[in-house]
Each structure stands twice: as C-alpha cells, then as structure tokens.
Amino acid sequence: MGLFDGFHGGDETASLGICDALKAELDRHDWNYELSDESEEDRKETYFYMRNELENDETITAVIVVREYNHADGFIKIKLYDIAYLEEDHLRGALLAKINEWNADFRYVKFCLDRDQDVVLDIDLPLDLHEGTFQPSSVMAMMGVGMRIVEKVYDDLMELCTRGHQPRPQE
Structure with a gap:
C-alpha cells in the first residue's frame, strides 16, 4: 500500500468515522490533544490540537483539520505552528526567498x-470517500x-527568525 492509498473512505471508515479513527490512532499512541468542531449546513470541520x-x-503546535462536505470530497490539513516568527522586518525578503526555496525543494x-x-x-491531503480504506496512521x-x-531547515530558519510565536497585538 502506498502512502496516499490511505486517504480514502470505505465501509470500516464509514462505520467508525474519520475523526473517530484519528482519535483512536492518537489514543493508541497516548498523545494528548484537544478537539474543536465547527459545522455549517454543507460541511463539518474537526480540529485536533x-x-x-x-x-x-x-x-x-500541530493542528490536524478534517474538513468533510456533504456534496464533495473533503481534505485533511496538517499545520505546524509556533516554529518561528520574523522579528526584524528588514530580513523579510531573505526569509521569503528561503521559504520559496524550501517550497521548491519539498x-x-x-x-x-x-x-x-x-x-x-x-x-x-485529499480525502476521497469513494473507495479504499482510511488509514489514520x-x-x-x-x-x-x-x-x-x-x-532539516531549522538552523537556516533561526538565522533569520526568532524561535516560537509572536503574539498578535490586541486590536
């Protein structure tokens, strides 16, 4: 099975549910997480923090977002936050050049x-609910x-940025 073969729905996933399957995988590894849900008429989003x-x-910080639609295939998005922030604005051009380079490399x-x-x-990650079996692993x-x-990019990133997250000023 290839890595992306697992991003499909099927009988087992339909009975368990994609979010429940992810919860079970996180629980199996004893990972701590918080859940948040948002729903609208045609979609549901679940966030794992x-x-x-x-x-x-x-x-x-890692966030896994599962977006499911009533009318179309959804997706799973993984976001990693609190890596670094740009403190010195004069380094913005150099940082954006590095980001473009990394985006071309990976x-x-x-x-x-x-x-x-x-x-x-x-x-x-696409979420095709038509065939196959969902693999939360x-x-x-x-x-x-x-x-x-x-x-891999951490040392280069730290040459331009400050570690962590810069809280947004209160508006």
Whole structure:
C-alpha cells in the first residue's frame, strides 16, 4: 500500500468515522490533544490540537483539520505552528526567498509567512470517500514528515527568525 492509498473512505471508515479513527490512532499512541468542531449546513470541520517536540527539544503546535462536505470530497490539513516568527522586518525578503526555496525543494509540504509574521508549515491531503480504506496512521506519518522537514531547515530558519510565536497585538 502506498502512502496516499490511505486517504480514502470505505465501509470500516464509514462505520467508525474519520475523526473517530484519528482519535483512536492518537489514543493508541497516548498523545494528548484537544478537539474543536465547527459545522455549517454543507460541511463539518474537526480540529485536533496538540504539542510536539522536535529532536532539538523545541516545542511546536500541530493542528490536524478534517474538513468533510456533504456534496464533495473533503481534505485533511496538517499545520505546524509556533516554529518561528520574523522579528526584524528588514530580513523579510531573505526569509521569503528561503521559504520559496524550501517550497521548491519539498514536495508535500509548504511553508508560509502568515499575517502575524509567523512561519507556518502546511500539508494538504485529499480525502476521497469513494473507495479504499482510511488509514489514520498515514496522517500521523505525514505529520512526522512535516516535523522532519522543520528540523532539516531549522538552523537556516533561526538565522533569520526568532524561535516560537509572536503574539498578535490586541486590536
């Protein structure tokens, strides 16, 4: 089975539910997480929030978002936050050049600089509910891929940024 073969629905997933299958996988590994749900008429989003440590013992926030639609295939999004923030605005051009370079180098993950000047890693996975069997372990594997990539670029990132997250000023 290939890595992306697991992003499908099926009889077992339909009875268990994608979010329940992810919860069971996280529980199986004794990972601490918080859940949040948002629903509208045609879609449901479930957020799994957790903290993970890089190999250098730095802590980052990981969020897994499951978006399911009533009328179409959904997706699973993995976001890694609290990696670093741009404190010195004169380094913005150099940081964006590095982000573009990394985005060209890595196939399944994309870095971005959000409106708060935080560096965020983003992974989008399609959720095809027509065939196959959903494999929550594949989602965990992709989160691991994202963490390894953050570790790979970490030293270069720290040359331009400050560790962690810059809280947004109160508006």
